[in-house]
Amino acid sequence: MTITPGSIDPIFERLSSVDSRLWSGIFFGILGLYTLAVVLEARTYSSDARLFPLIVGVPFLGLVVLKLVLMAASGRLSLGSFEVIDLADGMGETAAVDVTPAVRYRREFAMILWIVVLSALLWAFGFLFALLVFLFSFVLLYERKPIRAALVGVGTFSFVYVFFIRLLGANIYEGAYPIAVLGALL
Amino acid sequence: MTELFTAIDLLLPLQQTGDPTEAIRIAIDTVLTPRNLVYILLATLLGLVAGMFPGLGGPVALALLIPITYPLPANVALMILAANLGGTAFGGSITAILLNTPGDAPNAATVFDGYPLTRQGRAGEAIGASATASALGAILGVILLVATIPFIRQLSVAFHSVDIFWLALLGLATIAVVTRGSVISDLIAGGFGLILAFHGLNPVTGSARFTWDFDYLLSGVPLVPLIIGVFAIAEMIKLMGERSTISQEEPDIKGVLVGVKSVFRNWKVFLRSSSLGWIIGTVPGAGGTVANFLAYLQAKQTDPDPDSFGKGNINGVIASEAANDAKDGGSMVPTLGLGIPGSASTAVLIGAFVINGVSPGPLLFRENLQIVFIIVFALIISNVLTSIVGLASAKYLIKVTQINVTTLVPIVVIVGLIGSFVIRGQFSDVLLTVGFGVIGFFMVKFGLSRVALIVALVLGPLAEQNFHRAFQISRGDPSILYNRPLSLLLILGIVLVLAIPLYRSRRASRT
Missing domain, CATH: 1.10.287 (Helix Hairpins)
Known part of the structure; x- marks a missing residue:
């Protein structure tokens, strides 16, 4: 089903x-x-x-x-x-948007689900991997434009990497199962 | 590089005489060096960008900069940090206006009118007003700081614990008046914020409260992850429900200039708000949240059309941002004069002073007066720069309101979650942000003010700790609550804050 x-x-x-x-x-x-x-x-x-x-x-x-x-x-x-x-x-x-309450609730519920799934991804694989996967799949699903989805993912990834990691020297969470471990397992 | 700076240090000796003329000369020499001007520009831009990200503004940006500036001479390092501080406050107003998400708690009142203006297609006007009010407010605050240097010590100790307790209550009283919802709902939101504020280790009583055996809660409910949750995440859930751009109207580019002019046209609101912000800034610990709200409240109460506040009145943005930036100059009074931080940002700045071998307090004015003036000049330059950059980039910034939500929402969500993590490096903060994102979303649904929640969360501990401190000082004598003239003045302020709207509504119902 x-x-x-x-x-x-x-x-x-x-x-x-x-x-x-x-x-x-x-x-x-x-x-x-x-x-x-x-x-x-x-x-x-x-x-x-x-x-x-x-x-x-x-x-x-x-x-x-x-x-x-x-x-x-x-x-x-x-x-x-x-x-x-x-x-x-x-x-x-x-905003005065013409949607029925049922459609609005469904969209809001879907967004909450997205955020919950993102949290799980973040916990498991860390920010950088989760960021790419989340942005690409989110934009692809809603906009059906793979190139745009890739550009949004890579652009945001580059910004986060340059601003947070290189410039500010912030430590970014690497996840409970870092990608290196995942790669070794596969 | 270190040798080079050692050589420059010899050219810019630390002042030892306390002579203001010499101090000003050294400060000008330091600040106007081309390389140092570039540093100021970079620090300001970094502060502006960091301020736009909830969680990175103010203290966090400063804390992240300290290790970067550590190898530099003390004069230059503190100049860079002051310039960064100047950039963050305005940055926080941009997200408040465009995304309904304050960069930090002191930008919270800006969302009241900033976001409605954005939804009406007047984001440019709001940003123009915010940039101008921020820069002019900061400059006025710094001028007042310089003017009070001769009696900075007396000013620094003017507020006792009991006065700070009443001041916090005055800020809490604004919850019932400033927000536009039903009074019961606003009080429930404020009460919820206070209940959250009681979690964690109480520094005065030394007891851990409401931790429910979670070590995470020992340090209390963290403010910034909560702000990111209840504003940024909740707003994104709501926008996805609507599936439209933030503004349905085409943004008015010319509105930026209208916003700039509106500050000069409403100069009385600007002056009153800046002065109020500066005075509250001098109170250690009270910070920008009280300044922000009281300034907004006075602007609303003195406006001929108070009902237009919260629906897109430009004076709401002017009052909030002028006070928020003017308070930085005020918060330097206890910071520099006594070594007591006036706000979270200045607490980090004090740490930078110590790391750089400079002791804030009375000795600073005798031995390193040039640092006071370096900070003053750096704040002025950074605020002017911030304003120019803000005005020049406004036409690009407001395009955010036209981006398709299916592109904007995931970016804001992920960057918000990163912001909530980098502050303390705890993944639990990310989970808390998500949890409060959902709670914030339901608060919007059920008409509970998220701003009231934040104000209560910030001011609750301030009120409680100073109440206990006052009673410890008086050895339990309750008369300490009302035997100081300043306390009585603040009590009168609370009565007026609560009574004026009642009086107005009664008069309106009669007419």
Whole structure:
């Protein structure tokens, strides 16, 4: 069975049809639970060490609960619908792009997957090899232009090598399985 | 090469008399040597480029330069480092404006209006304003530094621990006022930042907190990898969802000049922000984050149209960047006067002083006054250079906003992850960046301010440590919190910061 973007769209369509307050609730709930753990842990510390965590943690928990209650009440009180993306922050400036929420979620999920795969590549083979493989395959997959993909990979590799390694003398992570080891194994 | 520099050292002797005229002459001779001018140019360009990469700006670029400058004479080495420092602050504003990713925490407030301007196709205007405000702010900061040399010691010790505690609270209070989201969401984001700030070894109480048996967390949650995660990585995930260029509008090349002019047109905002930045810069440890935010807040509060802030008001960029660069001159006051770093960058600079056999503090002004002036001249030259390079390259820089995201995103992601690694050389920092990239993405989705998170993470430890220090000094007497005039002034500032928006909204609802 081949997974194509179109074949998994129904999953994201279903996800996008779920009341967004549920996702918000899960996110704020996790924040609240972690803070609860912090508050409980803080009680085991000395008075000086626990003072600030408790001063911040307890009201923070109250704020999270208040946020959850307001979200839950907004539906029943008809205070207005919740947008999945809240632009009020000013930080979430979003372009007026004509894509359905399901497509947007699928693309965002794919990008998160790319980053996770990149992290694994980085850990295993280090920055320089992972950089080339990641950039080439990413640009090739999305733009279908092998020469452009190679140019982006080699150009970025050259910049990183010259700027970080030669000029600044920075040590770049070589990976848990450096390429030399991989080559010997093969 | 070392012999050559030894010979040059003989021509440029270290000053021993403390005579300002002699010190200035030696400083000019050092800085205006053609080769040293080239060094300044290279250091400035390096600072500018490093500042553009989240994680490499300020202290990291300086730290990486120290081994390179080590073989050089002290005068030249410190000149290069000062020039590098001058270049990094503006570099951080470029990514804040173009990619919604501040180069460092002190550029955080620049994203509020810089990025909306970019999305409106006005990136050139924002960069023009940032370059001009940065350069002029830095020059004003340096002029104020020179003017205060006669009483630098008194200024350096003006702020006690308790004042720094109140100043940090003043910075934290801006979270509820500056950001545009719901107050509850902003406070939750700020609270989350504070909770993160409590992780790790507390230097005052000596206890390791919330490490959950991970040695990695002993040194706390590292700031720069977190910034790269919540801004750069999160922004790239979001852009891939939209699959469009950053700006839908064709960038306006002529806007650069409009941005330059806007600084002169809004000279009151510039002067107020620079002065505020400089004063806060003199407070050891407070650094640019407080300066950046308070300057932004005052610009918003004094503007006839405060609601336009956060939607692309050029004064937001001017205020933030003028304060950020002016604070460098201010932070030199405690750095040079007492040997107490005024910011993270100047902490590294102090290390460079020591490595080069120069002791910052009162003796510096008696025995090596020429170094003070070399730093002053290097900062002025580097800031002018940075501004010129920034303005000249703006038309090329803004093309980033037109690059296809499928090309831009992977480059930003990989360079961001490299930036998060090189600071401490720990792969765990890369994983933390990725983790906070996902958290930052959900913060955008659910309307939580990432800037509030960063401000709280920076200022939380500052508030806590100075609170405990103040109580240790007073042997537990709580009256220390309010028995100094400066403390009372700062408390009044907090009350005003919180009350003015309430007053305005009540007045607006009546009318």
